[in-house]
Amino acid sequence: MADLTPNSSFSLTLRLQIPNRVGMLASVTQAIATTGGNLGQIDLIEQTRKESTRDITVDAASTEHAETIVQAVKALPDIKLLSVYDRTFNLHRGGKISITSRIPLKSVSDLAMAYTPGVGRICTAIAQDPEEVYKLTIKQNTVAIVTDGSAVLGLGNLGPAAALPVMEGKAMLFKEFAGLDAFPICLATQDTEEIIQTVKNIAPVFGGVNLEDIAAPRCFEIEKRLREELDIPVFHDDQHGTAIVTLAALFNSLKLVHKPMAEIRIVINGAGAAGVAIARLLRKAGAEKIWMCDSKGIISTSRADLTEEKLEFAVKAQGTLAGAMQGADVFIGVSAPGVLTPEMVHSMAKDPIVFAMANPIPEIQPELISKDVAVIATGRSDYPNQINNVLAFPGVFRGALDCRAKTITTTMYLEAANAIASLVKPSDLDREHIIPSVFDERVVNAVAAAVQQAARQEGIAQN
Numbered sequence: 001m002a003d004l005t006p007n008s009s010f011s012l013t014l015r016l017q018i019p020n021r022v023g024m025l026a027s028v029t030q031a032i033a034t035t036g037g038n039l040g041q042i043d044l045i046e047q048t049r050k051e052s053t054r055d056i057t058v059d060a061a062s063t064e065h066a067e068t069i070v071q072a073v074k075a076l077p078d079i080k081l082l083s084v085y086d087r088t089f090n091l092h093r094g095g096k097i098s099i100t101s102r103i104p105l106k107s108v109s110d111l112a113m114a115y116t117p118g119v120g121r122i123c124t125a126i127a128q129d130p131e132e133v134y135k136l137t138i139k140q141n142t143v144a145i146v147t148d149g150s151a152v153l154g155l156g157n158l159g160p161a162a163a164l165p166v167m168e169g170k171a172m173l174f175k176e177f178a179g180l181d182a183f184p185i186c187l188a189t190q191d192t193e194e195i196i197q198t199v200k201n202i203a204p205v206f207g208g209v210n211l212e213d214i215a216a217p218r219c220f221e222i223e224k225r226l227r228e229e230l231d232i233p234v235f236h237d238d239q240h241g242t243a244i245v246t247l248a249a250l251f252n253s254l255k256l257v258h259k260p261m262a263e264i265r266i267v268i269n270g271a272g273a274a275g276v277a278i279a280r281l282l283r284k285a286g287a288e289k290i291w292m293c294d295s296k297g298i299i300s301t302s303r304a305d306l307t308e309e310k311l312e313f314a315v316k317a318q319g320t321l322a323g324a325m326q327g328a329d330v331f332i333g334v335s336a337p338g339v340l341t342p343e344m345v346h347s348m349a350k351d352p353i354v355f356a357m358a359n360p361i362p363e364i365q366p367e368l369i370s371k372d373v374a375v376i377a378t379g380r381s382d383y384p385n386q387i388n389n390v391l392a393f394p395g396v397f398r399g400a401l402d403c404r405a406k407t408i409t410t411t412m413y414l415e416a417a418n419a420i421a422s423l424v425k426p427s428d429l430d431r432e433h434i435i436p437s438v439f440d441e442r443v444v445n446a447v448a449a450a451v452q453q454a455a456r457q458e459g460i461a462q463n
Contacts, residue, residue, distance in 0.1 A: 178394035239277030270335035395447025
């Protein structure tokens with residue numbers, strides 16, 4: 001099921017030479033509009049008496065759609081297309097992050113303190129008291145973003161090199177939202193033991209480890225073992241970041257429909273890393289009726305093909321997703337585009353809540369059911385109620401590193417979700433505003449404070 005909505009991830013800049021005659025620029029904008037492009041900024045680059053050179057920004061819905069727009073402009077008489085560039089590719093060119101020095105090196109004495117011989121004194125101090133590494137190096141504020149490239153976004157097993165742009169983007173988010181220095185670690189192995197050993201070997205540099213885009217079920221074992229064998233926080237964002245923000249959104253959605261968590265029936269479609277983590281956190285928050293589905297339908301106790309994680313949520317009921325949806329109060333999708341139909345939504349209980357979070361194309365397009373549900377949320381920024389992990393992971397790590405938490409616990413996740421939900425005031429809460437904006441500057445501080453408080457209550461904060 002294709003999504004035909006133009007968006008900035010397929011954004012082009014067309015440089016055009018346009019005669020200075022009435023209607024010429026209008027013919028360009030008309031051609032773009034007729035082919036379904038979304039017109040953005042128009043910049044005048046150069047102008048003479050006869051012609052002008054302009055850069056026109058256009059959002060398309062896909063690579064193919066972008067090419068259709070280009071061809072429509074090319075076909076216009078008297079308009080000369082000088083160049084086309086893909087703004088997203090241009091943004092990534094050369095990478096998105098860099099390392100910079102915090103202090104200037106302008107003299108011999110600066111060098112003598114920052115490097116040899118002065119740095120030797122610092123090395124000796126850390127050797128004598130290993131705790132000093134937190135005060136005297138980058139460790140206190142640094143996160144490793146570790147992937148094996150086996151589950152990159154919704155694109156699948158692309159390998160470590162193709163995963164790097166995502167990890168760079170993640171590093172940007174850590175820095176921009178929480179002031180944390182994070183670095184991509186893309187591993188050329190998908191062997192569980194090798195990944196665990198590699199992360200343990202590089203851990204001395206980092207104050208925390210963010211696991212990213214590692215396929216299930218391997219990701220469960222990797223996270224479990226690293227938490228047991230390292231003394232720094234380890235967090236698999238695809239699992240717990242998703243779960244935290246989903247729970248925050250559900251807390252506020254249930255306030256709107258006046259339904260208690262313990263009484264609703266929740267259908268989760270998708271039984272990978274995110275689906276299992278969401279189910280576990282919902283249980284912690286008091287949910288008692290969770291039906292999980294995968295590509296074969298309801299995860300039933302009668303099935304013989306269940307992993308350990310799926311078995312944890314097996315129910316007596318059998319059947320398809322359509323069967324599971326009948327009478328359900330909540331649908332949470334972390335699965336595939338277009339798997340949910342309007343008919344399934346119509347079969348749900350009164351005031352249904354639908355979180356269709358497959359990205360970039362959700363389980364159902366919101367406009368198909370907007371009048372039939374109490375709340376709909378997606379993972380996308382161009383619809384209301386974006387359930388985005390960036391609301392969680394920067395604050396979780398900020399809080400964990402600031403209090404030197406030895407690990408990250410389910411209680412921390414629960415408190416983080418409560419903190420995010422609480423930022424939407426009752427007077428502002430409505431069906432299109434159940435979650436704060438990712439640009440709400442209060443979020444990181446609220447989540448970090450909640451995580452620190454939980455860590456102290458559980459006795460795992462070392463500061």
